[in-house]
Amino acid sequence: MNNPKPKPHILFLFSDTGGGHRAAVDAIIEALRLEFGEAATTEMVDFLTNYAPPPYNQLPRFYPEMVKASELWGAGFRISDGRPQVRLMTSTFWPYVRRAARRLVKEHPADLLVSVHPLGNSFFLKALGARRPPFVTVVTDMVSTHALWFDKRADLILVPTEKARQFAIQYHMSPQKVRVVGQPISERYCVPGPGKTTLRREFGWPVDKFTVLMVGGGDGMGPLAETAHAIDESGLDLNLVIVTGRNTRLKEELQGAAWENPVFIYGFTREMPTLMRAADAIVTKAGPGTIAEALVAGLPIILYSKLPGQEDGNVDYVEERGLGVWAPEPLKVVRTLTRWVCRPPERERVAGNCLAAACPDASRRIARALGEKVGLDPAGGSPLPGGRAKKPV
Numbered sequence: 001m002n003n004p005k006p007k008p009h010i011l012f013l014f015s016d017t018g019g020g021h022r023a024a025v026d027a028i029i030e031a032l033r034l035e036f037g038e039a040a041t042t043e044m045v046d047f048l049t050n051y052a053p054p055p056y057n058q059l060p061r062f063y064p065e066m067v068k069a070s071e072l073w074g075a076g077f078r079i080s081d082g083r084p085q086v087r088l089m090t091s092t093f094w095p096y097v098r099r100a101a102r103r104l105v106k107e108h109p110a111d112l113l114v115s116v117h118p119l120g121n122s123f124f125l126k127a128l129g130a131r132r133p134p135f136v137t138v139v140t141d142m143v144s145t146h147a148l149w150f151d152k153r154a155d156l157i158l159v160p161t162e163k164a165r166q167f168a169i170q171y172h173m174s175p176q177k178v179r180v181v182g183q184p185i186s187e188r189y190c191v192p193g194p195g196k197t198t199l200r201r202e203f204g205w206p207v208d209k210f211t212v213l214m215v216g217g218g219d220g221m222g223p224l225a226e227t228a229h230a231i232d233e234s235g236l237d238l239n240l241v242i243v244t245g246r247n248t249r250l251k252e253e254l255q256g257a258a259w260e261n262p263v264f265i266y267g268f269t270r271e272m273p274t275l276m277r278a279a280d281a282i283v284t285k286a287g288p289g290t291i292a293e294a295l296v297a298g299l300p301i302i303l304y305s306k307l308p309g310q311e312d313g314n315v316d317y318v319e320e321r322g323l324g325v326w327a328p329e330p331l332k333v334v335r336t337l338t339r340w341v342c343r344p345p346e347r348e349r350v351a352g353n354c355l356a357a358a359c360p361d362a363s364r365r366i367a368r369a370l371g372e373k374v375g376l377d378p379a380g381g382s383p384l385p386g387g388r389a390k391k392p393v
């Protein structure tokens with residue numbers, strides 16, 4: 001008897017700088033299973049933590065601290081954003097990272113490599129050489145996409161928005177290789193679930209109060225505490241739900257504080273889909289993952305901070321489409337919440353805009369594009385619940 005054909009193996013290259021890259025890979029792997037069952041095997045490698053030579057392997061650990069110097073971070077982003085700068089950086093760093101990049105691709109043989117991080121693309125393509133499996137880049141910055149994401153040698157570049165596609169072309173990527181697919185998010189945001197009242201009861205929150213969800217990305221970044229206190233002391237009668245992510249110090253600080261309103265504080269949680277569904281508005285850092293998730297949840301967005309550079313375009317995206325408000329001062333956050341609490345139709349109009357802009361099938365589109373590259377048969381896939389597929393913009 002013939003041995004069964006081996007399953008194609010798909011390797012995802014990412015790193016935990018913020019929470020978004022891992023969340024995106026998780027969502028794509030989940031979508032691959034839903035589209036193709038067990039027809040492929042998958043693997044995730046945090047290439048910075050596990051392979052980069054010191055001190056670069058410490059980047060995920062120090063990333064939340066580094067981005068606190070936000071002006072400097074933004075200046076670094078702008079100065080380094082361009083083809084010539086990327087060519088210079090790649091050739092300068094190559095001697096330091098060459099061994100690690102080659103070791104990684106040797107130790108993790110795959111039929112398809114998927115890069116979900118801007119730092120790896122050029123190095124891994126260089127390490128793989130000419131005789132290599134297909135290489136796909138999934139860009140997870142929504143609009144302001146740094147030139148590091150784009151390498152002409154990639155076989156396919158999947159981007160979240162039309163604006164990001166324009167950047168790719170501006171950076172000399174062949175238009176045929178660049179496809180707009182939306183921002184990947186977990187299926188758990190897209191499946192129908194219990195309503196707000198049921199969920200609030202399950203969480204032990206007050207059922208009838210206007211509920212504000214606050215989050216600062218996977219690492220609890222930005223002036224979350226200051227903004228939370230301003231909301232709490234505003235005189236508004238509301239319920240505050242604060243997710244501090246991996247920022248344990250912030251969690252302890254908030255838990256030790258005195259509050260006027262009911263306040264529920266969570267550390268890193270897997271319950272973001274239900275927390276979003278149970279809330280009335282979100283106050284968040286301008287992270288692309290959180291924005292895309294809030295859109296699917298129909299949750300009006302207040303952006304209280306952003307990482308200069310890669311998140312600049314996200315602010316414009318939210319404001320131009322009427323999905324929420326850029327409110328870098330706590331007072332502006334409070335003013336916006338006051339409007340939404342006092343004038344429910346205004347909040348509902350923004351919630352409607354969010355649902356209209358949402359792209360619930362982005363992960364499925366990405367999964368299908370990856371499936372094509374390794375010849376997977378889409379027949380086994382289960383459809384997206386509610387037929388909510390739609391074209392990203």
Ligand code: UDP
Nearest residue numbers: 018019020023217218268269287288289290
């Ligand atoms: N997230 C989560 N649990 C938490 C905090 C955040 O699952 O406790 C997820 C969030 O839903 C989103 C991701 O982490 O998918 C954060 O990604 P984003 O792009 O918004 O920001 P980043 O952390 O990458 O700066």
